[in-house]
Amino acid sequence: MKRFFAKKEITAILFIGILFTLSFFNWRSAYATMKEHTVSYLASAGNKWENLSSFIMDVDNTIHEQVYQKYYYIEGYGYIQELLGKKEINNFEVVKAKDGTLHYTYFTSGPNQVTSLVERMERLKKAATKVGSEVIYVMTPDKYVTGVTEFDKGIPYNYANETADNFLQELEKKEIDTIDFRKLMKEEKEFAPDSFYVSDHHWKVETAFWAFTKFVEVLEDNYGLVFPNKGEYTNLENYNQIVYEDSYIGSMGRKEGKLYSKVEDFTFIYPKFETNFYYYAQNGSRDVKAEGRFEQSLAFTSLLSGKGNIYDATNDKYFTYMNGNPGFVEVNNFNEPDAPKVLFIKDSLMVPVASFFALGCSKVYMIDPRYYSGNIEEVIDEYQFDYIFVSYTPQNLTEEFFPFYKE
Template sequence: MKRFFAKKVITALLFTLILFTFSFLNWKVAYPDLKVSALSYWTDNEQNKWEQLSTLIANVSNTMSDKVFEKYTYIETYGYIQELLGKNEINNFEVIKATDGTLHYTYFTSGANDVSKLVERMKRLNQAASEVGSKVIYVMTPDKYITGVTKFERGMPYNYANETADNFLEELADEEIDTIDFRDLMKEDDQYKPESFYKTDHHWKIETAFWAFTKFVDVLEEKYGFEFPNEELYANLDNYNQITYKDSYIGSMGRKEGKLYSKVEDFTFIYPKFDTNFYFYAQSGSQEIKTEGRFEKSVTFTSLLSGDGDVYDATNDKYFTYMDGNPAFAEVNNFNEPNGAKVLFIKDSLMVPVASFFSLGCSKVYMIDPRYYYGNIEKVISDYKFDYIFVSYTPQNLTEEFFPFYESNLPGRWWMHDCPFINWNGVL
């Protein structure tokens, strides 16, 4: 009996020791990011700390969940076992594999989402922008699921994202808000196909994004009289360098189950051969970035292409080479085209490389990612007086999180402090 209890005690002690050891190692891995979150919270929210406390708690929770000791060793093991078992879903159907091997974000639902609130906010944005002389256009980037082409195994959930997008565009048309649907444009040019997207990511390839940039310019010129200078130079792929990094990229979905399940893929970096001259400013929380010079030295961050760092680390995501990914606020000043248009993109990540190329023909391009921007978007629209405002999200992002502006008829969100990115020392 004593030996039995002794084994129990030893087992309990070993379990406790292992638990505390891994807790310490996890804390050590997560501490740098936790420190940044805490400092940003105290620095950026001097006037409304209590209002933003929930954001801090969420950031801490996400960091502790993401920064785990030897996290990707566990993920690789899990993914390899799933591959051996022939499983086509990961993380309780968060990511599923189509019959062609491509990965897709999805969830269980019975139909398209209601978009009436989103349409109402777009209507208010359009009204406010027109009062200061800005033209608003909603730009629908494509969902990776291609109706009639993408096939799932029986029993896999479908999220009805494209149906939600169709309803949204239809209701915007009823409100006489202009729209551009890249899904239709891609079908016209035979670009809406699985090869246009990364297998392990929800993003379109950089090559596809460049095509989208040229098509975007054509549509704006044809339908809206947009003046894009030097189009023959800027919109011709022959005037760009293309460097392909073989087997170097794994996207956000691929990082969830590892290279043994989804495999790595190629990434192509595209940048101008011709002379360019930019100033780039970005801000997220308390972090600022200021760069200047040629396109590849300012608007893009080529250190991400070096191959240094863990391929799984989101901060090494090669797609973020363009404009450093998704900063809360960014401004691009093009000194070669001082008479070009001044535009704002309120967007998600699919539009980032498109906007990067588009900046070649503009004097100023501003970008806001509403997921991370704590300023007052309404005030930015009122104060900056853009020539064009492009609101652009992929169908899966047609949710209230991406439409935090003009929630009511009040002039601005009463709980938000004034835009923290207006009075900076960069070029306006």
């Protein structure tokens, strides 16, 4: 009996020792960032009580994110799920299709309501028309390819494509112009699983370049766009293509590790011909400026170096173009001063397309409603764009992405 209790005591001591050891290492990993938050909070102007909740949130996020050897835990978790043959991660947040591709999903019984979103688009069009801007909604594709993508029994389907269909139908009733890339991709057999990254919800850069060329074609044919030097700018032979093999894992892949999904190739495409841009981005209190050739201004090539952790979201190679999703972006193209001035109100799928599209524009502005603290309505009134493109994927047809013209 004494030996039995002795084993229990030793096990308890070892368990507590391991907890304290891991706690110490976690504290050491997060200490520098927590100290920075603390110093910033103490030095902040205004009422400390008003800023306290934000400070606590920052510290809490740091503790959760900067866990000692965090990605070893993720790898171990993903590997166990793979061994068990599980097709879902994080309570069905991410699921694996029969072809091995990962998808975001959730439980629902049907398409989302889109009435309020359509009403806001209608108000946006009316306001934009008054200042001479043409409004077009651009539907980028969901990764789920109807009739091709298959889930195992029991995996929920999110009805994102059905929501998108309803949304486009309602916009048509309101006489709001739309471009549906799902339809265009089907017509040219581009709507296929290999058009997207296996471990991410984004289309590949190669697909985005094709979408750019098709976008220009449709706008010229149907909306009177004059895109300068079209033959040069839309010809892929005039671009360098650098393939970074086994270097990329997307946002879904980062949730369970490369042992559950896989590491993929990433292709960086940029012009061979002469370009000259000025880039300005604002995200919260941080401003970023760059100037020069396409790869020096519109592309953040430091993300391609491979020096950062492959799992770190700040090293996501997809965000090589335009630095991802700043709240507000302004691009000046010095080579085409007389070309159109356009605005993209968008999510991340449109970023590489807009990067290439900037080659034929005098100015390109981009707003991501999730991170923009300004007033989108005032931007539309003040800047008087030639074209305003609102563009979200089917899963992003939610209130969060339509904060404008609520009334």
